Amino acid sequence: xxxxxxxxxxxxxxxxxxxxxxxxxxxxxxxxxxxxxxxxxxxxxxxxxxxxxxxxxxxxxxxxxxxxxxxxxxxxxxxxxxxxxxxxxxxxxxxxxxxxxxxxxxxxxxxxxxxxxxxxxxxxxxxxxxxxxxxxxxxxxxx
Ligand SMILES: [Zn+2]
Numbered sequence: 001x002x003x004x005x006x007x008x009x010x011x012x013x014x015x016x017x018x019x020x021x022x023x024x025x026x027x028x029x030x031x032x033x034x035x036x037x038x039x040x041x042x043x044x045x046x047x048x049x050x051x052x053x054x055x056x057x058x059x060x061x062x063x064x065x066x067x068x069x070x071x072x073x074x075x076x077x078x079x080x081x082x083x084x085x086x087x088x089x090x091x092x093x094x095x096x097x098x099x100x101x102x103x104x105x106x107x108x109x110x111x112x113x114x115x116x117x118x119x120x121x122x123x124x125x126x127x128x129x130x131x132x133x134x135x136x137x138x139x140x141x142x143x
Contacts, residue, residue: 001046001048001049001050002050003031003046003050003051003052004046004050004051004052005030005031005051005052005055006051006052006053006124006128006129007128007129007130007131007132008088008089008124008125008128008129008131008132009030009052009053009054009055009122009124010055010132011131011132011133011134011135012055012122012135012140013030013055013057015134015135015140015141016057016061016073016140018140018141019139019140019141020061020062022062022063023058023060023061023062023063024058024059024060024061024063025058026058026060026118027056027057027058027059027118027119028055028056028057028058028119029044029055029056029119030044030052030054030055030056031044031045031046031052032044032045032052042054043090043123043124044056051126051129053090053123053124053125053126053128053129054121054122054123054124055121055122056119056120056121056122057070057119057120057122058118058119059117059118059119059120061073069139070094070120071094071095072139073120073137073139073140074092074094074099074120076137076138076139076140077089077092077122077135077137078092078099078105078107079105080135080136080137081099081101081105082104082105085136086135086136086137087125087128088124088125088127088128088131088133089122089123089124089125090123090124090125091122091123092120092121092122092123093110093112093116093120093121094116094120094121095115095116095117096109096110096115096116096117097109097110098110
């Protein structure tokens with residue numbers, strides 16, 4: 001099955017691209033490379049229907065210059081999830097922390113090998129595979 005990216009994921013990436021056109025893409029990714037494939041379970045690995053439900057977005061939203069605001073963007077998305085206005089994101093990992101429905105979107109320590117410092121990882125729910133609605137967060141052009 002040909003791999004395809006969750007529409008919820010591609011919509012988020014598109015809005016980040018639109019809001020931060022000069023952003024770095026050095027640490028971007030969606031489909032797992034061979035090394036990840038061997039590692040076992042990951043939303044970057046296509047499921048039986050070919051769906052990939054994760055994206056990595058490079059930390060630097062302004063290529064070559066500050067401010068360093070990926071943490072703020074993660075927070076805006078996290079709060080949107082917490083208020084249940086946004087229901088498509090399964091979890092976010094950034095800077096050694098993870099947030100999800102567990103602990104109601106509060107950051108907690110991420111114990112995985114990769115701390116996710118160079119990029120933020122966003123995972124999406126299966127129900128959101130075909131949901132490319134606009135993300136209503138102010139840093140991404142929302143209200
Ligand atoms: Zn990732």
